Amino acid sequence: MKKYIIDFKVLENKKLNDQNTILVLQSDEKLPEILAGQFVEVLVEDSPSTFLRRPFSVHNVDFHENTLSLFIKIAGIGSKKLTNIEVGENLNLIFPLGNGFSIPNEGSALLIGGGCGIGPLLFLAKCLMENNVEPHIILGGRSKEDIFEVHEYSKYGTVHITTDDGSLGEKGFVTKHTIIDDPDIKFDIIYTCGPEIMMKAVAKMAKSKGIECEVSLENTMACGIGACLCCVTETIDGNKCVCTEGPVFNINDLKWQI
Amino acid sequence: MADLKIKINQLEFKNPVLTASGTFGYGLEFDDFFDVNLLGGILVKATTNAKREGNPYPRMAETASGMLNAVGLQNKGVDYFVNEIYPLIKGYQTNVIANVSGSTIEDYIVVAEKMNELENIPAIELNISCPNVKQGGMAFGTSCASAQEVTKAIRKVYSKTLIVKLSPNVTNIAEIAKAVESEGADSVSLINTLLGMAINAETRKPILSTVTGGLSGPAIKPIALRMVWQVSKAVNIPIIGLGGIMNATDAIEFFLAGATAIQIGTANFIDPTVSLKVVNGINEYLDRHKFASINDIIGKLEVKN
Numbered sequence: 001m002k003k004y005i006i007d008f009k010v011l012e013n014k015k016l017n018d019q020n021t022i023l024v025l026q027s028d029e030k031l032p033e034i035l036a037g038q039f040v041e042v043l044v045e046d047s048p049s050t051f052l053r054r055p056f057s058v059h060n061v062d063f064h065e066n067t068l069s070l071f072i073k074i075a076g077i078g079s080k081k082l083t084n085i086e087v088g089e090n091l092n093l094i095f096p097l098g099n100g101f102s103i104p105n106e107g108s109a110l111l112i113g114g115g116c117g118i119g120p121l122l123f124l125a126k127c128l129m130e131n132n133v134e135p136h137i138i139l140g141g142r143s144k145e146d147i148f149e150v151h152e153y154s155k156y157g158t159v160h161i162t163t164d165d166g167s168l169g170e171k172g173f174v175t176k177h178t179i180i181d182d183p184d185i186k187f188d189i190i191y192t193c194g195p196e197i198m199m200k201a202v203a204k205m206a207k208s209k210g211i212e213c214e215v216s217l218e219n220t221m222a223c224g225i226g227a228c229l230c231c232v233t234e235t236i237d238g239n240k241c242v243c244t245e246g247p248v249f250n251i252n253d254l255k256w257q258i
Numbered sequence: 259m260a261d262l263k264i265k266i267n268q269l270e271f272k273n274p275v276l277t278a279s280g281t282f283g284y285g286l287e288f289d290d291f292f293d294v295n296l297l298g299g300i301l302v303k304a305t306t307n308a309k310r311e312g313n314p315y316p317r318m319a320e321t322a323s324g325m326l327n328a329v330g331l332q333n334k335g336v337d338y339f340v341n342e343i344y345p346l347i348k349g350y351q352t353n354v355i356a357n358v359s360g361s362t363i364e365d366y367i368v369v370a371e372k373m374n375e376l377e378n379i380p381a382i383e384l385n386i387s388c389p390n391v392k393q394g395g396m397a398f399g400t401s402c403a404s405a406q407e408v409t410k411a412i413r414k415v416y417s418k419t420l421i422v423k424l425s426p427n428v429t430n431i432a433e434i435a436k437a438v439e440s441e442g443a444d445s446v447s448l449i450n451t452l453l454g455m456a457i458n459a460e461t462r463k464p465i466l467s468t469v470t471g472g473l474s475g476p477a478i479k480p481i482a483l484r485m486v487w488q489v490s491k492a493v494n495i496p497i498i499g500l501g502g503i504m505n506a507t508d509a510i511e512f513f514l515a516g517a518t519a520i521q522i523g524t525a526n527f528i529d530p531t532v533s534l535k536v537v538n539g540i541n542e543y544l545d546r547h548k549f550a551s552i553n554d555i556i557g558k559l560e561v562k563n
Contacts, residue, residue, distance in 0.1 A: 003290040005531065043528065048323035051475060052527060094530065220318050222325060223527040227283040229303075229329045230318035239311050239332060 003097065003225065004032060007090045011067060013083075016148045020116065021083040022059060024069045025091060031066050034058055035100030036124040037216055037248045040070065041224040042082065043092040050078040053094065055221050057120035057193070057247070060152075068095075071119030097224050098247045101214055103131050107188035110211075111157070112174050112202050114140040117194025118148065120216055124191060125156035136160060136185070138177050140198065144168035174198060175205045187211055203251040204258040213251045217242050260544035261551040262537070264298070264518050266496045267419040267444035269380050271298035271353055271519060274552055275509065275537045278500050278523030279304055279357035279383060279423075280329065284347050291530040296537065299353035301521060302343075304385050305373075307365040309335040313390060319456040319465040324475025324502070325524060326454050328468040330390045331359055336369045340376065348378040355421070359385040359395060363411050370416045380418055384409065384443075387425030387450035389472045396450075399425040402437040413442035421498065424448040424489075426478075431485045432492035439493045447498035447521065448489060449482045475524040476502040483515050490516025490557055504532070506539020516557040 008025035015021050041053035059071040074080045085091065101124055109128050113121045118139055125135040135157030141147050144167040153159045160179045161169025170177055174194075179185070192202040193216040206213035219231035219242040226244035233242050234255045240246065251258070262273035277285075277294075279301040285294045294300060312332025319326040333339070339356075347354055356373045360366040366384065373382050386399035386408055398408045409422055422438040424431055426449035435446050451472025456465040482501025490497055499517030503509050504525045512520045522533045529535070540552065549555055 005291060005529075048477075050320070051323060052320050052325060220316055222318050222327070222524075223281075223530075225283075225287050225530065227281060227287045228318070228327065228527055229280075229312065229332050230327055232312065232315055232317065232332070234315075239315075 001033065001035075001096060003094060005092065005094050007092050008068065010085050010087050010089050010091060013085060013087055015083070017145065019074050020148060021072045022069055022149075023072060023082065023085065023091075024067055025093070027066045027068070029066070031061065031063055031068065032096065034061050034068070034096040036103070036127040037100035037120050038096040038098045039224075039247060040068070040093045040095035041097060041221070042070070044078040044081055046077065046081055050081065052222050053224060054078045054082070055097070055224055055243070057216065058096070058123055059119045060123045060126065071116055073116035094224060098243060099245065101191055101216070101248050103127055104133055104188055106132055108134045108136065108185055110180070110187045110190045111135055111137045112140070112190065112192040112194070113138070114174060114194030114198045115146065117192075117198070117216070120193055121191065122149070122153060122156070125153060129156045136179055136187070138162060138174050138179065140174035140194070173201065175201045180205070189214070192216075200256055200258055203256060207251065207258060214248050215251060215254070216247045217249060218247070219243075260541055260549060261553075262541060264552060266381075266421070266498070266518060269353065269419045273298040273537050273540070274513070274519035275533055275540070276301055276353075276355070276498065276519055276521045277526060277533055278521040279385070281523040281526045284343055285350060285354070286346060288526075288530050292534050295351040297352050297533055298519060299355055300350065301355045301357055301383055302347065303333055304331045304357040304359045304388065305333055305336050305339045305369055306331055306359050306361075307336055307368045309333070309338070314467040316465060316467055317471075319471065321454070321456060321473065321475075322477060324473055324477035326456055326466060326471035326473050327451070328390045328466045328471035330468070331388055331395070336372050340372055344376055344379070348376070353380055354378060355381045355383055357383045357385050357423070359388055359391075361391070363408055366408055367411055367415055370412045374416050374418065381421060382416060382418070383421040383423050383447055384412055385423050385450070387423050389425070389427060389451055389453045389470070390468060396425050396427060399434065399450075400428050402433055405434050406437045406441050409438040409441040409443050419444045421445040421447050423450055425450050426481060426485055426501075427453050432488045435489040435493045439495050443495060445496045445498060446489060446493065447500060449478070449485050449501045452478050452481065474502070476504055478502050479508060483511055486512055486517050487515040487559070503536070506536045506543060509536050509540055510543050510555065513552065513555045514557070514559040516559075518556055
């Protein structure tokens with residue numbers, strides 16, 4: 001897929017709490033095709049402390065309005081600066097990057113997200129729904145303060161919630177939600193994004209049930225376009241770049257001990 | 259429009275802007291963004307004799323005005339390059355230069371011999387300065403004797419333009435430059451990355467899997483400029499300058515210090531089109547200062563006696 005470098009205008013800066021923000025960005029130009037699971041590299045001009053672009057997965061896309069949104073959790077100086085950006089300012093993006101999730105043509109899908117890992121699952125649910133796949137989405141967090149945007153996810157699928165302390169939804173980990181073993185639903189594929197420990201637990205659960213599973217990995221990137229070879233992950237075929245050969249991997253291709 | 263053409267040995271470059279090895283893939287990764295044929299040349303990713311997986315993750319740490327990398331020469335080996343990559347890049351209408359690395363002199367020789375057979379690879383850059391491999395790499399570039407030995411061995415088997423890429427991790431880079439010049443190097447490129455490290459204070463662990471890595475970006479530009487200046491006083495072969503060049507002004511500074519050509523490295527990660535902007539910016543500078551040719555500013559730093 002052809003990649004572009006385009007300036008977007010910040011249309012909305014929706015602060016979810018002091019750590020998490022959704023930025024809605026609009027382009028003057030018509031957006032090209034973007035796949036669920038792909039990501040963007042954002043220029044954060046604050047040299048010397050931030051120098052390289054910052055990668056974020058695409059949270060949602062509206063091809064009619066030419067808007068693209070990003071779910072941003074503060075991880076350091078670059079992301080913090082982005083959460084404080086004003087409406088009307090410009091952001092320079094390289095996109096669309098990476099491979100994206102595979103989308104089946106029918107059936108049911110289970111999407112499991114934790115923390116800012118829920119970011120790419122909204123656009124994924126939308127694409128699945130448009131492709132006649134029924135999405136069930138489990139949003140997990142430590143407490144109800146970590147669960148965001150339930151109404152948005154509900155537009156594209158059935159939302160289920162788990163929290164460690166039981167303050168919202170079912171108490172316990174995402175892999176223990178009762179929907180997973182619901183005898184009335186047969187999941188054809190499981191997608192997950194979130195902390196690595198959670199994704200590994202999801203991968204283990206999927207493997208034990210014999211269900212296809214795709215994970216979206218995070219990695220420290222310099223270029224985002226496969227030029228620097230910094231963001232590798234170990235696969236059965238050797239080191240692969242998360243930026244160009246991922247960020248989405250089938251768990252059978254990774255060398256995870258699960 | 260000033261004349262941007264330069265020559266290194268007998269090899270002509272349409273302009274003096276090249277891209278640094280390891281920062282520009284095989285050029286193909288940048289085709290979406292601009293016509294890479296407009297550059298003077300492309301230094302493709304380092305090639306070794308055998309396939310290399312490179313170092314474990316994490317391989318990168320951002321630092322003030324720069325970054326550390328510990329990629330470790332990941333590549334699929336010279337035969338894969340010849341059979342799979344070369345057919346994709348041989349049509350470029352610019353100088354495609356291979357970067358050759360190895361763990362032993364024999365490794366370097368094998369790769370150089372195979373590169374010598376490729377019609378559309380008019381030059382190689384001998385990488386004796388990679389700080390991220392346990393054996394070989396920088397070990398060859400940090401003493402005059404070993405730099406001389408590997409250059410001599412390659413000069414025997416490689417008949418086209420031979421560039422030797424020097425390490426800044428030495429006490430006297432001019433001596434190393436003279437040593438490789440004496441063995442028939444047609445040009446030297448400098449500097450490769452500076453050995454550095456980064457620590458996560460909270461976890462009390464190094465950030466890179468290899469603990470140390472190579473520092474690049476504008477943080478190293480003053481050192482690179484100083485070394486280009488010193489080497490230009492010591493050798494007669496043309497110098498290719500690199501190290502933290504982010505824009506045309508940075509590039510002009512390298513020409514004034516004595517570089518005949520420059521390479522853009524880390525800046526490609528931030529703006530994939532930056533190298534073309536540097537070409538245009540150099541032209542604009544020459545016009546503005548009424549220089550007819552890039553050759554009019556090479557080594558023309560005005561120093562008070």
